[in-house]
Amino acid sequence: MFFSISVRKMKYHLKSSASVLILLTFLLTSAPMSPAQVTFPKKEKPQGAPVKTSVSVTLLMENNGSALYAQQWGRTFRDLGITVRTRRSVLDDKPTIEENLRGTLRDVRLTGTLDRNGVVHFPGRKFARSDLARLREWINELKTYGAQGSPDSKPLWGLSNDQFKKVFAGLSEAAPENVKGLTLDAAIRKLAFPASLPVRFDLDAQKRFGQVPANDTIKADLDKLAKGTVLAIALKQYGLAFHPSRTPSGSLELLVTPWEATESPWPIGWELKLSRQKTAPRYFDLIPVELSNVMLRDVLLAASKASGIPMLLDEYEVKKKEIDIDQIKVTVSKKRTTWGILIRDAIGGTGLVRKLVIDERGQPFLWITPFEPRVQSGTP
Numbered sequence: 001m002f003f004s005i006s007v008r009k010m011k012y013h014l015k016s017s018a019s020v021l022i023l024l025t026f027l028l029t030s031a032p033m034s035p036a037q038v039t040f041p042k043k044e045k046p047q048g049a050p051v052k053t054s055v056s057v058t059l060l061m062e063n064n065g066s067a068l069y070a071q072q073w074g075r076t077f078r079d080l081g082i083t084v085r086t087r088r089s090v091l092d093d094k095p096t097i098e099e100n101l102r103g104t105l106r107d108v109r110l111t112g113t114l115d116r117n118g119v120v121h122f123p124g125r126k127f128a129r130s131d132l133a134r135l136r137e138w139i140n141e142l143k144t145y146g147a148q149g150s151p152d153s154k155p156l157w158g159l160s161n162d163q164f165k166k167v168f169a170g171l172s173e174a175a176p177e178n179v180k181g182l183t184l185d186a187a188i189r190k191l192a193f194p195a196s197l198p199v200r201f202d203l204d205a206q207k208r209f210g211q212v213p214a215n216d217t218i219k220a221d222l223d224k225l226a227k228g229t230v231l232a233i234a235l236k237q238y239g240l241a242f243h244p245s246r247t248p249s250g251s252l253e254l255l256v257t258p259w260e261a262t263e264s265p266w267p268i269g270w271e272l273k274l275s276r277q278k279t280a281p282r283y284f285d286l287i288p289v290e291l292s293n294v295m296l297r298d299v300l301l302a303a304s305k306a307s308g309i310p311m312l313l314d315e316y317e318v319k320k321k322e323i324d325i326d327q328i329k330v331t332v333s334k335k336r337t338t339w340g341i342l343i344r345d346a347i348g349g350t351g352l353v354r355k356l357v358i359d360e361r362g363q364p365f366l367w368i369t370p371f372e373p374r375v376q377s378g379t380p
Helices: 064-079 129-145 161-171 184-191 203-210 227-236 296-307 315-320 339-347
Strands: 003-005 012-015 021-024 052-061 083-088 096-102 105-114 120-122 125-127 199-201 240-246 252-258 286-295 311-313 329-338 352-358 364-370
Touching: 052 064, 052 129, 064 083, 064 105, 064 129, 105 129, 125 129, 161 227, 161 240, 161 252, 184 227, 199 203, 203 240, 203 252, 227 240, 286 296, 286 339, 296 311, 296 329, 296 339, 315 364, 329 339, 339 352, 339 364
Parallel strands: 003 286, 052 083, 052 105, 199 252, 311 364
Antiparallel strands: 003 012, 012 021, 096 105, 105 120, 120 125, 240 252, 286 329, 352 364
16 A cells, blocks of 8 residues: 655555555545534523522431430531431441432531531531531531532542443433534534433633634535544644533533633543554554655645554643644655554654544544643652
8 A cells, every 4th residue: 555645635545455546535624614602601600500408417426425426516506507317326227328319409408427426427428516616517518518528629520430430321322413614503503412411501601602703614624534633633623621610509501612712621542551553553554654845734634545544633621832834734754654653753843642542432643742841849
């Protein structure tokens, strides 16, 4: 197989082992599609925020010496507007947090043990008499978010394992069509997320998107990739990111925020589960190559088509680093090489690096982004 690009005609040639020359022409540019119009939510707060929440506490006394502390804690909880009752602990009793949701009414039931030192133990938390401010903060959190508490600073974006599996399954679906050439709002509509997993822009994201020219479209060819990866790359082009979020009512959404303000964005590509050779065997195919002054974008597009592995640019970071991709030309003398080495040589000296990753469905793609040196802490 012979891989070459003619600058004048932009045709890609493949030569079989039988020396039969096959000409494959790839369309490098396409007419822009008419963008669909989308009105983004204008509310900062998520819809569906509840529900009236009541919190009740059951204190389990470990011994008779806890009675005085039980009276003190009873007054504390009642001052916080919490219904409280106390009883002796039995063998199978243990601290629990339970929730019952009926329509717009949510009942959070806390069961905690009261030890001989007056410390109340709940699942994952304990409070002494000196921790009343921290207790009040937790109770307010439960009234707002329910039994799972605030999603902030929790693994899996504050979701339970079941909620994360549900979100991941939705984002693992194949994108229904290629969003290249669409405006961002049209692309999000085409991805057709269900009503149970809406996309919401926060106010800062809305402001940033409002600065995008009306005719600006998605540059990357994201055909056949999973919805999560498509959304992440499309948003990143405009300096935006998303992550799953649990609202106070317990519903789920995909929250869009400015890239720099997003502490844990949904990743653009996941680490490989298998070896590189098993994940993307064609990436290591040995092919004859000869290129002369070919635009880097055209090399990436042609290599993507011929190898079947999307090779995608981090457009936002490239622009921030002032790397003029449209002025980078690639010349490779006639030789046999792999797709991986070809791209390594093509971006060599440009300040770009490549990484082979997979989407939510396990499909490989190459993510090309500016090199970021590791920041090392200074020595004392």
